[in-house]
Amino acid sequence: MRNAYSGYTYQKHMTQLLLSIMDVERNILKIEIEAKVDNNFDDLLVYINNEEYSFQIKDFENVKLDQLVIDYENLIIKGKAHKLSKSKNIVFFKHIDIVPNAKILDFDCLKNGNLYIISLSRTDADLFIDDLYSGNLNRKYEIENYLSETLDKRIWLIERSDLPSLKTYSTDLQQESVKINHTLVEFEKLLLIEGKPGVGKSHFVNSLVEEYPLNILYRFWVGNQESDYLERLKFQNFVQDLNVKLFHDLKYREIPDLFKEIKRRKLTFIIDGLDHIENYNSSELSRFIRFIDELKEYCKVIILSRPLVVKLDWQKHILENWNKKQTEFVLEELFHITDYNIQKEVFYMTQGYPILVKYVSEFYKLNKKLPETGQLQDIDSFYEGIIKNEKGKYSLSIFLCTNSYIMYSELDHFLGEAKYYVEEFIDEHPYLFDIKLNRIALFHDSFNTYFRNKSTSYKILNDNATDLVYDSIRSLDRRFLSRFSLFKLTHQQTKEIARKFCNITIFEEIIKDSIDIEAIRTFYFDLRDLMSKYKFDDFEISHYYDLSLIM
Structure with a gap:
């Protein structure tokens, strides 16, 4: 009977449903498919804490309640006996008219002793799964693929620990860092640590994490090659990431529930790079500010940011350049520059501005001499000195x-x-x-x-570049597919790409002989997300239908 799962059966559909519940709610410990047991409720065996739930899944047409007979150890369906287990027995029918009198696993059911009858169509199961993964469709598709791959390998026992890891955004910077201590002002609820570009705000977080070991940290930026950069700027993803870090599951919770958990655990919330929201997702800046203003009533909040255009009534601490001693420490620890005269000259040139200390030190290590720029007034003066025309x-x-x-x-x-x-x-x-x-x-x-x-002349260059990317993708060249949403294509160009690629024939063409399936998967995920920004009638029904088949 296990071979029945190789096709897309009603049994597989219900298995997908229970696997999704396992993934999101994290209460189910394991699921066994076609279990080897001494009863007929063996389609699925589900373990929750110390309880077992035995499932029989029936894809029957026109079954009626009066065709079911329950004796002390059997469920008889249309004259055929199904031996009950000694645990809780659940039977799924894709349709049966019942009057629910109980709930089990959050499903309405008809309860009779230790038997629970559930009427659930494939459509209702899909809606249930969609509700579980609301706002997290990538995870939904990941779990669907995981079940298919598991069944292809003929693996019949799935433990919760076997599921793909819950993803949260990394907080590790993609560049080397040292810990530099600064004396902070005293604050009661909320502190905004403000500093100019390159003054070391993100690296200062390392000191804050040590000073406030019970913390939760969120960074809006970790490096320029991070594929999730734009995603981590979205408010919904920010809240979802916080939810997973706090509760280690994917269940939907209201924001006040998150606040209460932070308060219960006496955490300090550290947010690095709020200026990235103002610069690259300004439409949601007010949502973040409102979140922070409400959060400060539950815990201490520390925000690090460049100077913002928006005016905020928050207590502020200005992060200054390093002093001479701090600069010498960095030169020795990070750049292994120990010559006193060089250290002295670097401090004079940079005035302890951290990003300039790095640039001048790297220049010195490459050229065995310091740049001939004199004392630098700001970061732009360094760039001006090395870019000739x-x-x-x-x-x-x-x-x-x-x-x-x-x-x-x-x-x-x-x-x-x-x-x-x-x-x-x-x-x-x-x-x-x-x-x-x-x-x-x-x-x-x-x-x-x-x-x-x-x-x-930047606009001319940008227009030329986006036209080249657009023409490349339209010609079915794969090189830019995984990055197409990260180039600054026009609204019309993106729409035309969507209209062309939401087509099964085109999909079959680009997938043929491809060795980077993940790049194509990323492309279609991005395409789906971008299409939500257009009017429904910008696309034909066939575009939506073909995209759903491709996904």
Whole structure:
């Protein structure tokens, strides 16, 4: 009978439902499929705490209640006996007219002794699963794929610990750090730690985590090549991440319930990078601010941010440059520069500005001499000193065209002959870039800001780049598929891509001979999310139907 699960049966549908409950609510310990037991309620055996639940799943047409007979040890259906277990027995029918008199596992049922009769169609099961995974469709698809792969491997026992790990956003910075202590002002409920770009706010979090060991930390940025960067800026994802970190499950909870749990555990909430919301998801900034204002009544809250445009009535602490002693410590610990005269000159040039300390130190290590810039007034003065002309600013502005990385091989695609300047600049100043294998991104957001403010021709370059990405995808080239949502395509371009690719024939074409199935999966997830921003009648019914088949 286990072979019946190889197709998409009603039994598999109900198994998917119970597996989803196991995943979201985390109460089910394990599920055994077609269990080897001495009774006929063996389709599924579910374990919750110290109790067993035995399931019989019936895909019958037109079954009626008067066709069921219950004796002391059997359920007789249309004349056929099904031996009951000694535990709780649950039978699923895709349709049977009953008047519920109880609930079991949150399902309405008709209870008779230790037998529970549930009427549940495939459609109702789908709606139940959709409600479980409301706002988290990626996890829903992940669990669906997990069950299919498990059955393909003929694995018939699924334990909760076997499920794919619950995902939360990483709080580990993608760059090396040292702990620098600062003296904080006293505060009662909420403190905003404000600092200019590159002053070391994100690294200062390491000290805060030590000072407040009972904490929960959320970062809006960990590195420029992080694939989830835009996702972690969304309020719904922020709340969902907090929920998982607090309760280790996926159950939906109201925000006040999260607050109460934080208060119960006496946690300090640390939020790093609120300025990323103002800059890149400003439409939801008010929701975050309201959340923080309410949260401070339940626990201590520490926010780290660059100066914000929005005016907030929050107690503020300004994070200043490092003093001479702190600068010398960093030079020795991170850069292994121990020469006193060099340390003294670096401090003079940078005035202890952390990002400049890093840049000048990296320049020194590469060239065995310090840059000839004199004392630097701000971060832009360093960039001005090493970028020689407008052509350089224009060419390097290619990194503004995406919220992700660019491949070395794509420089020629976007820049033509101008790629040589960019390649030479990267070779001379690798510390200004986040380089992983053949992927390149700018190291620090201040470099983005510099180009945005200083490059007069950026819009031309961006338009050319988005047109190239658009044409590449439309021609079924796969190179940009997994990153297409991270390029700044126009509203119309995105719509045209969606209209073309929500098509089974096109899907079969791009999946054929592909070795990077995950990139195509990511592309369609992004496509689905972006389509929600359009009017329903921007697409045909066939687009939605084909997308549902593809997903």
